[in-house]
Amino acid sequence: MKTILLLLSPKIKSIKNTINLNTLARRLPFILIGIVFYLVFYIGSHKILSFIRSIEFIGEILSKKLLSMTFFSLGIFLLLSNIITALSSFYMSKDIPFLMSKPIEIKEILRLKSIETILTSSWMVISFIPPFFVAYGINYDAPILFYIFLTLTFIPFILISGGIGILIAHLLTRVFPVKKIRLALLTIGLLLFLLIYLFVKSQLPVDLESPERFIHSFLATKIDLPLMPNFWMTEIAMASLKKQIPDILYLLLLLSNSLFVLMLSDRVGQRLYINNLERIQPSTRNASRVKRYRNFYPSRNLAVLWKDTKIFFRDTSQWSQVFIIGALIFIYVYNFRTIPLKLLSEFTPFIKEIMVLINMVMAGLVLSAVSARFLYSSLSLEGMAIWIIKISPLTVKKLIWSKFFHGFIPVTVIMLAIVFITNMIIGADTLLMFFALVTVVILCISISGLGVGMGAMYPRFRYENIASASMSPTGMLFMLIAFSVVLLTLSIEAWSFYFYKMVGTSGPSLNLREKTQLTLACLFIIVLNILTIYIPMKKGEKRLSGDISI
Numbered sequence: 118m119k120t121i122l123l124l125l126s127p128k129i130k131s132i133k134n135t136i137n138l139n140t141l142a143r144r145l146p147f148i149l150i151g152i153v154f155y156l157v158f159y160i161g162s163h164k165i166l167s168f169i170r171s172i173e174f175i176g177e178i179l180s181k182k183l184l185s186m187t188f189f190s191l192g193i194f195l196l197l198s199n200i201i202t203a204l205s206s207f208y209m210s211k212d213i214p215f216l217m218s219k220p221i222e223i224k225e226i227l228r229l230k231s232i233e234t235i236l237t238s239s240w241m242v243i244s245f246i247p248p249f250f251v252a253y254g255i256n257y258d259a260p261i262l263f264y265i266f267l268t269l270t271f272i273p274f275i276l277i278s279g280g281i282g283i284l285i286a287h288l289l290t291r292v293f294p295v296k297k298i299r300l301a302l303l304t305i306g307l308l309l310f311l312l313i314y315l316f317v318k319s320q321l322p323v324d325l326e327s328p329e330r331f332i333h334s335f336l337a338t339k340i341d342l343p344l345m346p347n348f349w350m351t352e353i354a355m356a357s358l359k360k361q362i363p364d365i366l367y368l369l370l371l372l373s374n375s376l377f378v379l380m381l382s383d384r385v386g387q388r389l390y391i392n393n394l395e396r397i398q399p400s401t402r403n404a405s406r407v408k409r410y411r412n413f414y415p416s417r418n419l420a421v422l423w424k425d426t427k428i429f430f431r432d433t434s435q436w437s438q439v440f441i442i443g444a445l446i447f448i449y450v451y452n453f454r455t456i457p458l459k460l461l462s463e464f465t466p467f468i469k470e471i472m473v474l475i476n477m478v479m480a481g482l483v484l485s486a487v488s489a490r491f492l493y494s495s496l497s498l499e500g501m502a503i504w505i506i507k508i509s510p511l512t513v514k515k516l517i518w519s520k521f522f523h524g525f526i527p528v529t530v531i532m533l534a535i536v537f538i539t540n541m542i543i544g545a546d547t548l549l550m551f552f553a554l555v556t557v558v559i560l561c562i563s564i565s566g567l568g569v570g571m572g573a574m575y576p577r578f579r580y581e582n583i584a585s586a587s588m589s590p591t592g593m594l595f596m597l598i599a600f601s602v603v604l605l606t607l608s609i610e611a612w613s614f615y616f617y618k619m620v621g622t623s624g625p626s627l628n629l630r631e632k633t634q635l636t637l638a639c640l641f642i643i644v645l646n647i648l649t650i651y652i653p654m655k656k657g658e659k660r661l662s663g664d665i666s667i
Contacts, residue, residue, distance in 0.1 A: 120225045124216075125232065147594050154597055155248050162252035170256065181355055187249065188347035191242055192278055198238040199282025200289075206234045207283075207386075208290055208393065217394075227386040231379070235279035241588055242275075253358060263357040270353050270368060273375035277346050280378030287386050290393040346371060421511065421519035425495070472543045473553060474611050480536050480557065481603030484528065484564055489596050492524040492568030496661075497577045513661045517573055517654060525565040532557050556610060563646035564599045570653025571595045574660050602649050606642055613638045 141148075169183060170176040207213075207230050216226050254263050342348060349367040356363040496517075499506065506516060536557050540550050575591040613635055 120221065121228055121232070124221075124225070124229045144590065147590055150594065150597055158245070159248035159252050162249045163256055166252055166256045181351065184253065184354060185347055185351040188274070188350045189345075191246065192274070192345075192347050195239060195242060195275060195278035196282050199234060199279045200285050202238045203230075203234045203283045203286035204290070206230050206237070207286060207390070213394070223390055224383065224387055227383060227390060231279070231283055231382070231386075234283055235275065237588065238279065238282070239275045241593070244593075250354075253354075257358040259358045260360055262360075263354070266353055266357045266363055266368075270350055270371050273371040274346055274350055276375035277371070277378050280375065280382045284378070284382040284385055287382070287389050287393065290396070291389045346374070421506075421516055422523050425498075425520070425523045469543055469545055470549065470614065473540060473545050473549050474607065476536065476539050476543065477553060477556060477607050478604070480532060480539075481560060481607065482600060483535070484532055484560060485596050485599040485603065487528060487531075488524070488564050488568040488599060489592055492520075492528070492565055493572040493592055493595050494577075495520045495524055495569060496572045496657075500578050503576075503578050513658050517569055517658055517661070520572075521565055521569045521654075524569065525561060528565060529558060529561040532561055552610065552614070556606065559642070559646050560603055560606060563602060563649040566650025567599055567602070567653050568595060570650070570655075570657040571598075573657025574653065576661075602645065606645060609638050609642055 166180060166183070169179045172179060207227075210230070213226075216229075250264075250267055253259070257263075349370050353363040353367050496503075533554060536553050537550070540553055545553065571591065571594075575589075577589065
């Protein structure tokens with residue numbers, strides 16, 4: 118235990134040194150933005166929960182189902198996040214050679230990396246989910262015991278996901294040798310894709326055109342199995358919400374399983390870790406192959422773009438995440454296929470327009486998350502080698518724009534495909550489809566520029582795990598700003614489209630005032646997105662052009 122505390126002391130002291138009045142003053146805008154996000158998230162969760170509970174007969178059942186689905190989703194997110202972080206933290210972290218060269222036992226290194234993995238993977242959930250649970254507590258007028266029990270059970274819930282993720286990372290690295298790791302990750306990604314498809318397909322009926330079938334399919338979704346941690350969490354939370362003492366069995370199950378999973382991952386790690394490190398040592402490349410392709414090396418203007426592309430495919434910690442994102446995108450697209458549009462059209466005649474707007478909001482959230490992981494951290498990936506680029510003939514401006522195009526092109530292709538397919542499923546008309554695709558391109562340009570620019574303004578060249586860059590406070594700030602730009606753009610477009618439709622149905626043509634309003638709305642969208650890309654890119658270029666600390 119003393120060794121673990123000694124190894125953690127630099128990180129603890131680093132965090133302690135950042136807590137002072139000057140640091141708090143500099144981060145005050147970030148804190149205010151976080152408070153606003155908390156309030157908006159709380160208000161939205163409270164209103165949705167109040168609406169669900171107001172439904173006669175099944176309101177309480179739906180409320181419990183929503184809580185169970187939340188715990189289930191958090192468990193899946195934490196598991197995937199821990200697997201990715203564990204692969205980087207245990208086997209790709211830059212301090213591993215340093216730790217292995219010191220008189221430290223392997224079990225101490227494993228426990229240190231386990232703590233780092235669980236904290237890195239879980240802090241975002243711990244930071245963002247409280248408003249949702251507070252909304253439940255206030256809506257049910259829950260006693261203080263609800264918050265106490267929720268805190269006591271959420272910790273082992275996180276530890277279970279962390280232990281399983283670390284265990285899978287050790288086994289994955291053991292089973293597949295380094296030369297076949299790409300094929301292995303491809304196979305795992307495809308299997309995950311198929312498993313999620315079969316699960317979603319089996320849970321939803323073919324016909325959802327009646328309210329009874331729709332409600333029945335929602336209630337029949339089997340995600341709260343008695344042997345799963347989300348079921349234990351739901352039972353404890355619901356009992357405390359209703360001012361009852363939860364069954365102590367569920368609390369014991371959470372505690373015992375968290376300890377067992379952590380012990381199992383620790384034992385497996387001690388057996389496999391040394392051999393796994395030897396297996397992932399880089400192999401030498403054939404010099405003749407290097408010489409053969411030397412003539413195809415790109416010019417100066419494309420050198421960084423070519424380098425980033427090759428590094429992306431070489432670094433499995435980067436492109437392996439594409440499979441997980443692909444699986445999540447598939448679930449997102451499939452959900453639109455199962456929406457009962459005929460049933461919903463009975464409530465409002467603008468159901469297609471509303472569904473297109475919801476689709477765009479969700480696509481904007483996906484765009485913000487993907488940009489945070491791949492675009493915001495693109496400059497930080499240069500790491501300690503940034504000084505080579507600084508002394509090269511390549512200008513900082515070309516470097517930043519190379520990073521921009523390296524992320525903008527694939528992100529735009531993916532987002533266009535998602536929005537086009539989902540709008541086709543919804544049955545959007547030509548005008549809606551055109552505006553949606555144009556909006557996607559505009560948002561991809563502005564959010565990509567915002568990500569690269571803010572990544573240049575707040576680079577983290579010293580990192581142990583590149584995921585820590587996108588999960589940093591400035592990374593979270595980027596996501597909040599990016600999603601705010603998306604919401605503001607889509608809100609103005611929705612108002613303009615609704616205004617155009619209403620005027621078109623009430624009169625033969627637009628008058629001068631109405632045309633002016635629509636023109637100003639379009640100009641505001643254009644100016645907003647131009648400033649979103651221009652200001653961060655300029656500030657990022659200025660930041661990198663000056664002296665930077667590595």
